[in-house]
Amino acid sequence: MSCEKYSGWLTGAALGALGDAEEAELRAHAAGCSHCRSEWEMIRALAAAVDRGVEAMVAGGPSPQFVARLRARIAEEPARSARPLVAFRRVGLATLAAAAVVVAILFVRTAGRERGPAEVAVVTLTNTGQQSAVSRTSSLEHPSVDGTALRGHRAAGARGRPDFFPAEVLVPKGQMAAALLLSEGVSTGRIDGGQLARLAERSAEPLDWRALDIQPLAAPSAGEEAVKAANADEGDRN
Amino acid sequence: MDALAASLPGTAVNQGAALAREFDACLADCPQLAYRVALGVLRNGADAEDVAQEAMLRAYRNFHRLRERAHFRGWIARTAWRLALDRLRAAGRREKRESAAAECVPEARIEDLVESHEFQRRLAGAMEALPEKLRQVMVLAAIEGYNTREVATLLEIPEGTVRSRMFLARKQLAESLRCLVKNTPVG
Numbered sequence: 310m311s312c313e314k315y316s317g318w319l320t321g322a323a324l325g326a327l328g329d330a331e332e333a334e335l336r337a338h339a340a341g342c343s344h345c346r347s348e349w350e351m352i353r354a355l356a357a358a359v360d361r362g363v364e365a366m367v368a369g370g371p372s373p374q375f376v377a378r379l380r381a382r383i384a385e386e387p388a389r390s391a392r393p394l395v396a397f398r399r400v401g402l403a404t405l406a407a408a409a410v411v412v413a414i415l416f417v418r419t420a421g422r423e424r425g426p427a428e429v430a431v432v433t434l435t436n437t438g439q440q441s442a443v444s445r446t447s448s449l450e451h452p453s454v455d456g457t458a459l460r461g462h463r464a465a466g467a468r469g470r471p472d473f474f475p476a477e478v479l480v481p482k483g484q485m486a487a488a489l490l491l492s493e494g495v496s497t498g499r500i501d502g503g504q505l506a507r508l509a510e511r512s513a514e515p516l517d518w519r520a521l522d523i524q525p526l527a528a529p530s531a532g533e534e535a536v537k538a539a540n541a542d543e544g545d546r547n
Numbered sequence: 548m549d550a551l552a553a554s555l556p557g558t559a560v561n562q563g564a565a566l567a568r569e570f571d572a573c574l575a576d577c578p579q580l581a582y583r584v585a586l587g588v589l590r591n592g593a594d595a596e597d598v599a600q601e602a603m604l605r606a607y608r609n610f611h612r613l614r615e616r617a618h619f620r621g622w623i624a625r626t627a628w629r630l631a632l633d634r635l636r637a638a639g640r641r642e643k644r645e646s647a648a649a650e651c652v653p654e655a656r657i658e659d660l661v662e663s664h665e666f667q668r669r670l671a672g673a674m675e676a677l678p679e680k681l682r683q684v685m686v687l688a689a690i691e692g693y694n695t696r697e698v699a700t701l702l703e704i705p706e707g708t709v710r711s712r713m714f715l716a717r718k719q720l721a722e723s724l725r726c727l728v729k730n731t732p733v734g
């Protein structure tokens with residue numbers, strides 16, 4: 310019998326990667342060949358030693374301070390309220406989702422300024438049906454934050470799943486109706502989501518409030534009767 | 548309340564707190580995974596700890612996109628691997644192959660070999676000499692108790708690919724360490 314033929318099989322056999330038929334043939338040979346038998350055994354032991362050696366190489370764990378150190382670094386991280394916008398733009402949800410975020414930020418800011426009681430609105434948008442829903446869930450006496458209360462996250466992160474965007478929004482008391490209207494406007498497309506998305510990118514900057522420049526009403530030019538008629542129309546309408 | 552949730556702004560709102568709790572749960576074993584992967588590349592505890600910190604911080608930043616547990620562990624493992632390689636390259640610490648320079652003298656019976664310093668030193672050299680894909684599979688396999696399915700999940704590759712890479716890695720390692728064993732016939 311030729312040991313040369315089988316020496317090439319020994320490593321495969323020792324690592325459990327030899328075909329059944331070949332292994333049976335090798336076994337038959339090794340039964341009568343002490344050289345191949347010891348070589349086979351040696352490679353198997355060496356492979357086991359390699360496994361244990363690599364295990365030893367990667368044994369151990371981080372220091373006991375690891376998690377505390379990590380938490381300290383996380384605490385230094387900037388607030389992540391604007392982050393979901395980036396993700397949404399990537400998945401093509403941009404206009405709808407970003408618009409909802411803008412709605413949220415605007416309301417939260419108002420709430421922060423007034424320091425009045427607020428309600429929490431849950432805004433849910435999906436990209437499949439382009440629906441939006443705002444529901445009132447609870448009332449908070451003290452909106453604790455200004456501009457940071459909004460947290461929006463993708464609930465289904467896996468690729469290929471329908472994207473789902475729940476955001477909880479603080480709405481100042483008495484403005485829930487306005488939130489509903491705005492939400493409806495976004496969902497029906499009457500409000501330009503793209504424009505709102507661009508606004509959202511600047512939402513971290515201080516808002517630039519400009520006084521409205523309102524021209525005084527033109528003096529009546531058609532005499533007393535015309536003014537009276539106009540006032541009467543106004544009165545009818547009210 | 549847990550500390551992480553408290554450190555997040557806007558905790559009045561449930562979503563952030565829930566996410567923070569989920570991340571907290573991952574802190575139970577992911578730092579160890581990141582550390583051990585980095586250690587497999589860098590072979591230095593302090594360096595591995597730094598890399599594991601960076602990997603976990605990046606995981607935190609991306610957590611809202613990585614919430615599925617199986618994907619999260621794989622992401623951590625691959626990120627730690629990449630960061631460790633970057634660190635190695637940046638430090639220019641790729642040492643000359645000691646194994647190539649020093650002559651291989653059979654010095655031990657196979658039973659005593661694993662304990663020997665020379666074996667570990669040569670094994671480390673042989674690991675570095677492996678192609679990256681084989682080395683990565685070998686490191687992850689050692690961490691995961693040589694469970695090929697676990698490794699396949701971490702790397703998001705077919706289990707058959709893991710098996711064949713593991714075979715090639717072990718074969719190459721065994722061959723380069725073969726010379727250390729005294730050829731004593733089995734009695």
Ligand SMILES: [Zn+2]
Nearest residue numbers: 312342344345
């Ligand atoms: Zn033989």
